[in-house]
Amino acid sequence: MRYYVITLLIVLFDQATKWMVALNMNLYDSYEVIPGFFWITSHRNTGAAWGILEGQMWLFYIVTVIVIGILIYYMQLYKNSYPWLMIGFAFILGGAIGNFIDRIFLQEVIDFIDLNIFGYDFPIFNLADSALTVGVILVIIMMLIDEMKNKGKKVD
Numbered sequence: 001m002r003y004y005v006i007t008l009l010i011v012l013f014d015q016a017t018k019w020m021v022a023l024n025m026n027l028y029d030s031y032e033v034i035p036g037f038f039w040i041t042s043h044r045n046t047g048a049a050w051g052i053l054e055g056q057m058w059l060f061y062i063v064t065v066i067v068i069g070i071l072i073y074y075m076q077l078y079k080n081s082y083p084w085l086m087i088g089f090a091f092i093l094g095g096a097i098g099n100f101i102d103r104i105f106l107q108e109v110i111d112f113i114d115l116n117i118f119g120y121d122f123p124i125f126n127l128a129d130s131a132l133t134v135g136v137i138l139v140i141i142m143m144l145i146d147e148m149k150n151k152g153k154k155v156d
């Protein structure tokens, strides 16, 4: 149950930062936080990552509800066995809900984290995307570790 606290905190932080940007900045306003590396830029995205499938809100609703359903199923299944996997799921769930709230009420997602990584102008994203990405990476790492453990068992 405590894993849902992680999800709730991610949703709260995500929504709080999005509303601070939406209420205090005009669209496309940009503040340089770390020269040449990190800006806060007010941006909106009606699509998914890199603006793909722009405007396909119904697709996003369906995919997000399926993602949330699968996550809650696995969080109930593994809640007493794989803590780090659960944390990964809680992060993905928090990110998915954060962007889902924007899509339901605004039909677009508020983005503001603008990084220029080694000269590549990475797409502007938000805390929900960060939680999603961290969660996806954590789940992949845990599955790889579990895979290697099983391989070790088979060898004996």
Ligand SMILES: CCC[C@@H]1OC(=O)[C@@H](C)C[C@H](C)CCCCC(=O)CCC[C@@H](CC)/C=C\C=C(/COC)CC[C@@H](O)[C@@H](O)C[C@H](O)CNC1=O
Pocket: 045, 047, 048, 049, 050, 051, 059, 060, 063, 064, 067, 095, 096, 099, 100, 109, 110, 111, 123, 124, 125, 126, 129, 130, 132, 133, 136
């Ligand atoms: C992060 C998932 C995207 C997020 O998916 C969601 O909401 C989920 C719950 C629902 C979607 C309808 C379905 C996911 C499609 C998968 C996808 O797209 C491939 C993702 C790869 C990913 C590795 C996991 C790379 C990274 C992306 C970015 C940087 O992330 C740090 C760029 C973010 C900016 O383009 C920003 O404008 C995006 C905007 O905020 C809306 N966000 C979404 O659609």
